[in-house]
Amino acid sequence: QVQLEESGGGLVQAGDSLRLSCAGSGLTFSSYTMAWFRQAPGKERELVSGLSASGGSAYYPDSVKGRFTISRDSTKNTVFLQMNSLSVEDTAVYYCAASSGAVLSVSEMDYWGRGTLVTVSS
Numbered sequence: 001q002v003q004l005e006e007s008g009g010g011l012v013q014a015g016d017s018l019r020l021s022c023a024g025s026g027l028t029f030s031s032y033t034m035a036w037f038r039q040a041p042g043k044e045r046e047l048v049s050g051l052s053a054s055g056g057s058a059y060y061p062d063s064v065k066g067r068f069t070i071s072r073d074s075t076k077n078t079v080f081l082q083m084n085s086l087s088v089e090d091t092a093v094y095y096c097a098a099s100s101g102a103v104l105s106v107s108e109m110d111y112w113g114r115g116t117l118v119t120v121s122s
Contacts, residue, residue: 001025001026002026002027002111003024003025003026003113004022004023004024004096004097004098004111004113005022005023005024005025005096005113005114006020006022006094006095006096006113006114006116007020007021007022007116008020008021008116009116009117010118010119011119011120011121012086012119012121013120013121013122014086014088014121014122015085015086016086017082017083017084017086018083018118019080019081019082019083020036020081020083020094020096020116021078021079021080022036022078022079022080022096022113023076023077023078024077024078024079024098027098027111029072029074029077029078029098030053030054030072031053031100032098032099032100033050033051033052033099033100033101033102033104034050034051034053034072034079034097034098035047035050035051035096035097035098035099035109036048036049036050036070036079036081036096036097037094037095037097037106037109038092038093038095038118039093039095039115040091040093041092043092045095045106047059047061047104047105048060048061048063048064048068048094049069049081050070051070051071051072051079052102053102055072055074058070059104067083067084067085068081068082068083068084069081069082069084070082079096081094083118087120088120088122089120090118090120091118091119091120092117092118093115093116093117093118094115094117094118095114095115096112096113097109097110097111097112097113098110098111
């Protein structure tokens with residue numbers, strides 16, 4: 001039984017920071033490409049970060065580059081998303097996902113968490 005469980009979401013003010021966590025069970029993160037996606041109200045799910053199975057390569061779209069950082073603690077089988085300088089546009093449900101491949105797209109993810117809500121107020 002594979003499970004991904006996000007935590008750390010909440011209500012913050014613009015300019016604040018949050019760190020999201022994704023704890024995995026039934027799979028070892030070092031064998032999977034890990035990714036964070038988000039889905040805002042009325043919008044499609046979009047990629048916000050990815051990390052190679054080796055942990056040596058990270059990806060960020062321009063919308064979050066310089067503000068978000070993905071990392072992994074292999075001993076705890078947990079991945080993190082550090083989010084700084086948050087703005088109202090970052091408000092969304094954030095999802096942790098894992099893939100046995102290397103393509104960072106919604107359709108290529110094998111496992112998903114249920115999501116954690118991040119709300120940024122102005």
